[in-house]
Amino acid sequence: MSSNKNALIRYKTLDRCLKNRFRNYTLEDLMDECSEALFEFEGKESFVSKRTVQLDLQNMRSEKFGYEAPIEVYDRKYYRYSDPEYSIHQIQVNESDLKAMNNAIQILKQFKDFSMFKEMNGVIQKLEDSVKSVQEKSIIHLDKNERLRGLEYIDVLYQAVVSKKVLKILYKSFNARDANYMTVHPQLLKEFNNRWFLICWHKNKLYNLALDRIEEIQTEDGTPYVEKDFDADRYFGEVIGVTVSETQRPQNVVFRIESRNAPYVITKPFHNTQEILEEDEGHVTFRIRVQLNFELERLILGMGESITILKPIKLKERIEKSLQLALNNYKTV
Structure with missing residues (x-):
């Protein structure tokens, strides 16, 4: 048993003895009571020394754990609380x-x-x-957003992760014509930009499933659960959002922000790798190192005319194309 758990059992035992007005307890009696309590809990002999009990009483008297217990010695050998109503279990x-x-x-x-x-x-x-x-x-x-679809599944998904349950999920992605069943091993619930996602193991690969695209959930009790050595901070460490590629390496993304909007990006960085490369009168140039994904593009497009992508060329061209399509839409209305 850990020393912390040992101490908690001793404190609880001492508290019970010190508030008992129907029996007198000497230091030796308190030692015996603590030893017996540990024996009952562990099922093996455990001797509590005189020094240990003295230190426990000292800690209970002090502000160290917030107890400040009114422990007194009377008749030169007996211990009790001077306040008969006191207990360390009362919230002070x-x-x-x-x-x-x-x-x-x-x-x-x-x-x-x-x-x-x-x-x-x-x-x-x-x-x-x-x-x-x-x-x-x-x-x-x-x-x-309480009207967001899929929130009703959080309970069952949370319990599936905790209980290590395999699930059969009817899922329809935005690009799919029909919904399909997937047998998944839930690993984590992830929130991003007011949407919830289930990170799960499926067909020897990690997937993220948007809860608002789930149509049905069943429990697969007969299927053994596969638990992955999953570190969320490391897994999402090279991306913005939830879309992670197993094959793509992070790239240096260099972008320029108008000076009047730069404070927003400085105080709320796009990513923890963000750094300032250059500042002039009209712009601040930044760099982040991330995988190129959908969420990164949405973030950039959300900045509108305030941001210009400099590198990589592939990302710059994709953003330019999206903005051109948006401009064309406005020309037709």
């Missing part, structure tokens, strides 16, 4: 703690309408009642 909070908890509650309440957080509503309400929250107007607002 000050005004600063209450403010911090109230702020956390306001953030949690932003998620209560999502199905995956429905069971937390009661917990949030209890917390709100406990800290006597009187704040009626929300001062933190997180962006969410």
Whole structure:
């Protein structure tokens, strides 16, 4: 057993003894009680030394763990709480703690309408009642689209990842004429730009499935689950968004932003590899190193006339073509 878990069991045992007004406990008695509690938990002999109990009592008295327990010695050898109502399991909070908890509650309440957080509503309400929250107007607002298709699947997908369940999903991509069944091994739920994706293992390859394109989910209980050694930070580290190529290497993307819009890109970088190459009166030139994908192009096009791609040529030509098509659309209306 870890030393931390040992300590928690000892503290719980000492707390029980110190608030017991029907028995007197010496230091040796407390040693025996702690040793017995550890034996009951571990199923093997565990001797708690005098020094260990003394240090535990000292820690409980101190501010180290926020207890500040009123432990006293009476009749020169017995230990107890001077306050018979005290217990280390009572929440001791000050005004600063209450403010911090109230702020956390306001953030949690932003998620209560999502199905995956429905069971937390009661917990949030209890917390709100406990800290006597009187704040009626929300001062933190997180962006969410409650009408987005596929949110109803988050619960079952989340549980499938946690429980390591294989799923049979009826999926229709934007480019497909018909929906097809896929047997997948869920690995991760990923949110990007207000859309949710399931990262899953399918036919010896990782896929990302948009939840708004899922039409049906079934559990495949008879199929063994394949768990991948999946590090999300590393997997998505070379891309913007969720589209990752197993064969494409990251490239240096050099782009120029008008000076008046450059602060937006500086304070909210396109990617963690972003760096400034050059600054002049009218523009700031940046570089990022990423794979070329759909999300990168959407991000660039969203900047409109404020951005100019310099490298690579392939990306520059694709953006130029998209802008030309957009211009042609405006010419026809």
